[in-house]
Amino acid sequence: MSLLRLLQLLEKKPLHRLLISAVLSALSTTAILALVTYAAQKIDYTKAKFVDLPIAGMFVVCVIIYVVSDSQMIARFAADIEQAIDYLRMRLINRVRHADLWKLEHFGQTRLFGSITQSCKVISSNSQYLAMASRSIILTVTILLYIATVSILSFFLLTCLLVAAAMVYYKLGLSVEKCQKNLAADESKLFECVSDLLDGFKEQRLSSAHSRALGEDFGMLSSHTVTARSELHRQSWQQFVFGETMFHFMLGLVVFIVPLYSPSVSKELVKISAAIMFMIAPIFGLMQSLSVLRAATAAADxxxxxxxxxxxxxxxxxxxxxxxxxENFSEIRMANIEFSFPSQSGEKPFAIGPLNVEIKRGEMIFVTGGNGSGKSTFIKLLTGLYHPSRGLLTIDHKVISSDMLASYRALIAPVFSDFHLFSQLFGIETIDQLTAEDLLNWMEMAHITGIKENRFARTNLSTGQRKRLALVAALLEKKPILILDEWAADQDSFFRKKFYHELLPELRRRGLTIVAVTHDDRYFDAADRILHLEEGRITELLTNERGRDENI
Known part of the structure; x- marks a missing residue:
């Protein structure tokens, strides 16, 4: 059971504490049953009109033990399961943090969001039922042992009936679990459809046919989900009714069958019937717990x-x-680097390379090329986010191995074309407020937002303004290499000119090595060198200072 595996992730022994508390709760409840039936029988025999104080005292003690053990069991188990959830959640986050970008891009985000957020919520909301189920099982066993002290035949028959019922109940449960998995898959498709609607809202609003088809697809998925959920409810209720029926059979077995084979039991029918009535709570609690635990178990799975x-x-x-x-490196070199994307059978894969590029410290290099020419892939290879299938990435003639990647990447501050603007400036322990204000003024953003407590005061801005903040964040990291992918694409003409004629030259003067992907050919004169990509091949174009055009 995945919930038990989840608990075993903790170094301490939560299951031991759970079992001890459950046993104490079950034994105290069974003792209450024995005391009540004994007191009732004694009153019936002696016709006493006064309370038997020793028995009453023992009753009170058992109730106190029950309340304390039950409360401790739920409280401790809730704390343990939350710690286990937090441990696994942080392990998942850390695995994602250390994942290979190429593999992560092809893994998909839907499952990650669902497991890290929604599944944790489901487990946390329903995990207490595992404690209830444990207590119910132990309580049922202790009550059966009590019945054995009264009638071995009743104990044997009731145990056989319960085991048979449990097997059938379990098989019904497997069918319910299958329905839950199908429902989870359908709801995941619904989530993707809603994401398509929100992410592609402009496109679907401009095309009635697109919008209509999207609505019809969502309707089909929604209808299928309704059918799957209805089937889940039907099978869950069918399982519950079966369990209730088995309880009725238990009473009938004791009252109508057992006396036929053991007439002496007739005098003890009240005790046995009372014991069975005491089993109502644990059996129905177990049924309820198991039905709810399926969702938590599926989430843990x-x-x-x-x-x-x-x-x-x-x-x-x-x-x-x-x-x-x-940080004071001399050059970065890409030597015969090649990279290819996997393709469908019969299709030619897109490949980039071989790339032979040398970047000197302090250079400003522009990278150009049409859509699909390999510019973004080139940037990912240069930054070490993609691993080449052939060739070497070196810095000062030293090959950047897997053990050096983290240190190499630490030299780079990027603003990608599909950048994400973090509201909080992670990784910057102390921010020089004057430097931050100067950068915001330089980007003409000081009147719009600010930086307080390592956070941007406001980020719900236009794409161009958010790019300016992303560049501020990159510059505050004070790294020697700046990577800009289509940074000026979302700026107005005035600020675009300022970017090429003022910002970039000043950053170069400060000693930064700049690699910028751009289409703005009117500003190519600002670059030291221009690299052009076309169908995965790279050439160096003419600049004002250099008069050559060659394959590199």
């Missing part, structure tokens, strides 16, 4: 499966101690 799958995504060397690389 998803988290544990995801944890195992993410191991395969881990980037080699991501946990090793990184070798240091000095």
């Amino acid at each position: 998803r988290m544990m499966e995801l944890d195992e799958e993410l191991i395969a995504l881990e980037e080699q060397g991501s946990h090793s101690e990184p070798d240091s690389i000095p």
Whole structure:
């Protein structure tokens, strides 16, 4: 059971504490049953009109033990399961943090969001039922043992009936679990459809046919989900009715069958019937717990499966101690680097390379090329986010191995074309407020937002303004290499001119090595060198200072 595996992730022994508390709760409840039936029988025989104080005292003690053990069991188990959830959640996050970008891009985000957020919520909301189920099972066993002290035949028959019923109940439960998995798959498709609607809202609003087809597809998925959920409810209720019926059979077995084979039991029918009535709470509690636990177990299954799958995504060397690389490097070289994307059978894969590029410290290089020419792939190879299938990436003639990747990447501050603007400035321990204000003024953003407590005061801005903040964040990291992918594409004409004629030259003067992907050919004169990509091949174009055009 995945919930038990989840608890075993903790170094301490939560299951031991759970079992001890459950046993104490069950024994105290069984003792209450024995005391009540004994007191009632004694009153019936003696016709006493006064309370038997010793028995009453024992009754009170048993009730106190029950309340304390039950409360401690739920409280401790809730704390343990939350710690286990937090441990696994952080392990998943850490696995994602150390994942290989290429593998992660092809893994998909839907399962990650579902497992890290929704599954945790489901487990946390329903995990207490595992404690209830444990207590119910132990209580049922102790009550059966009590019945054995009264009638061995009743104990044997009731045990056989319960075992048979449990097997049938379990098989019905497997069918319910299958329905839950099908429902989870359908709801995942619904989530993707809603994401398509929100992410592609403009496109569907401009095309009535697109919008209509999207609505029809959502309607079909929604209808299928309704059918799957209805089937789940039907099978869950069918399982519950079966359990209730078995309880009725237990009473009938004791009252109508047992006396036929053991006439002496007739005098003890009240005790046995009372014991069976005491079993109502644990049996129905167990039925309720198992039905609810299926959702928590399925959620735990998803988290544990995801944890195992993410191991395969881990980037080699991501946990090793990184070798240091000095910031005052002389050159970065891409030597015969090649990279290709997998393709469908019969299709020609897109490949980039061989790339032979040398970048000197302090240079400003523009990278140009049409859509699909390989510019973004070139940037990912240069930054070490993609691993080449052939060739070497070196810095000062030293090959950047897997143990050096973290140190190499630490030299780079990027603003990608599909950048994400973090509201909080992670990784910057102390921010020089004057420097931050100067950068915001330089980007003409000081009147719009600010930086307080390592956070941007406001980020719900236009794409161009958010790019300016992303550049501010990159510059505050004070790294020697700046990577800009289509940074000026979302700026107005005035600020675009300022970017090429003022910002970039000043950053170069400060000693930064700049690699910028751009289409703005009117500003090519600002670059030291221009690299052009076309169908995965790279050439160096003419600049004002250099008069050559060659394959590199």
